[in-house]
Amino acid sequence: MLEVRDLHAGYGELAVLHGVDLSVGVGEVVALIGANGAGKTTLLRCVAGLHRPSAGALTFDGAPLAARSAAAIARAGLRLVPSDRRLFPQLTVRENLLLGAHPRRVASADLRRVTALFPRLAERWGQRAGTLSGGEQQMVAVGRALVGRPRLLVLDEPTTGLAPPLAAELYAALASLRTETGITVLVAEQQLPRVLAMAERGIVLERGRVRHRGSSTELADDPAVRRAYLGVG
Ligand SMILES: Nc1ncnc2c1ncn2[C@@H]1O[C@H](COP(=O)(O)OP(=O)(O)OP(=O)(O)O)[C@@H](O)[C@H]1O
Ligand SMILES: [Mg+2]
Structure with a gap:
């Protein structure tokens, strides 16, 4: 569904991505793991048409994204x-x-589906x-993205700033969404445990x-990955 080939991107003189390859198949949940400054947001913004890569190819459903605006990609x-x-x-x-x-x-x-997924939003409807x-x-x-009926939902550190129970609640909601709709997900996180339960594959x-x-x-069994992204030896 999404293919990223040899992607290079940066800001002026600063090169941030140095030839990244990534593919996301229909119905998959793929994790993008990386520490602060690794380039996760840069990569996701390239995918969404919000940042222009300096080289490489991006395709969505087999069609190149390069010439398309962010609105067209959405x-x-x-x-x-x-x-x-x-x-x-x-x-x-x-x-x-x-x-x-x-x-x-x-x-x-679509609104009912969002409140079914996140019941506490129904209590906050007018807030x-x-x-x-x-x-x-x-x-x-997340709900605002979902009412656009995406086939590929791209999440940039969705649990940042959330206490563990709320992060777990968010991932549980995403997992049930996926079971119900078969939506494809690409999600960036800094630490593995948050996404591990949901993603079947990942890149670091x-x-x-x-x-x-x-x-x-x-990934979870790889000692080097464990040390850096699970906080255990
Ligand atoms: N608009 C910008 N102008 C200049 N440099 C930028 C800009 N945005 C990001 N950078 C730099 O690009 C590098 C990668 O940033 P990016 O935001 O992609 O990392 P990240 O993996 O998303 O990090 P975090 O986990 O902190 O969100 C960093 O060194 C950052 O300082
Ligand atoms: Mg980021």
């Missing part, structure tokens, strides 16, 4: 949930969700997004290069 079914969430703080939960389907109108079934807790804001950000990015790749079990 319409084609690829949605990025940015790590800073980008909600409209003065707008309510409901209003934020309604914007997710733009320019389409949101079907009430301004800026006054929600961090975890609730993340749920709105270090300073813009893929250092490790494999199934979740292979």
Whole structure:
């Protein structure tokens, strides 16, 4: 579904990604693991059409992404949930969700699906997004992407700032979403344990290069990966 080939990207003189390869198949959940500054956000922003790579190829459903705008990529079914969430703080939960389907109108079934997934949003329906807790804001950000009916959901550190129980709740919701809809997911995280339960495969990015790749079990069993990303020897 998504193919990233020999991707190079940076900011001016600063080279950040040095030839990254990654593929995500239909229905898969793939983890992108890396420490601060490894290049995860840069990679995801390239995929979503928000940052232009300096070299390499990106295809979605076999079609090249290079010439497409971020809006066109979103319409084609690829949605990025940015790590800073980008909600409209003065707008309510409901209003934020309604914007997710733009320019389409949101079907009430799509809103029901979001509240089924995140029941606490139903209790916060009329509350301004800026006054929600961090975890609730993340749920709105994911929900807003979902009302656009993406086929590939791209999540940039969705559990940052969340207490472990809330992070677990978010991943449980994503897992049930996947069971129900077969949605494909690419998710960046700094630590393996958060995504391990959900992703079947992953790559580990270090300073813009893929250092490790494999199934979740292979990654979790690799001593070097364990040391760096599980916090255990
Ligand atoms: N807009 C920018 N201008 C200049 N340098 C940038 C910009 N955005 C990111 N960088 C640099 O690119 C490198 C990779 O950043 P990136 O945000 O992709 O890392 P990351 O893996 O997402 O890190 P984190 O886990 O902290 O979010 C960093 O050294 C960062 O300072
Ligand atoms: Mg980042």
